[in-house]
Amino acid sequence: MVNVVYFARLREALGLDSEEVALPQGVRDVASFTQWLRSRGKVWDSEFAPGKRVRVAVNLEMAEQTTNIAEGDEVAFFPPVTGG
């Protein structure tokens, strides 16, 4: 399983703060995981569409599109940060 968490505007838009998902077949990095989320359709498709500014962290480290995702990982999706 992969623990997926959502924050801020994205959490509100999706109406979800976290979920456990079975790692889908063929999903091995941030890019393919994001593509899989989009395939859920509707708000998932629009919120993760290209051009939407979504940042990703894998196991509490900021990640890139090519960062690997594996069983047991925590994957976080959120808008660009605005602290400070």
Added chain:
Amino acid sequence: MTVRVQTGDFDISAEILQLRRGNPKIGAVACFIGLVRDINENATVAEMTLEHYPAMTQKALSGIVDEAKQRWDIMDILVVHRVGTLKPMDQIVLVVVASAHRGTAFAACEFIVDYLKTRAPFWKKEQTEKGACWVEARDSDDDAEQRWH
């Protein structure tokens, strides 16, 4: 080196005194305080809520502090970031850097703030007369961070 995330306010005099702890080798202390403004994007801000990613926040801030330590000869660093509901004029964030000389203290303090703005997982939501809205990240913050590469 200390990193804290808290809902309560902080007292900069007490924090700086604690950081110095009578260390006579410290010749300079630089300090940055971020505050809640009452206006943003032409709307009056009544209140602001700061959300964060608790599991990641400490790690991200500690990583930024460690990177500053590698770049400069620093004696001590304190970062305090508040979360929860804040009002205009409230203090949001405190960065204090103690070193032997001012150049190091100023540079490291600015570096930490610039990195924190683009890498620490905090998000601001403002309550204005036009309703609630999430603060958008600024490109100028990315530019400020890029200067250090």
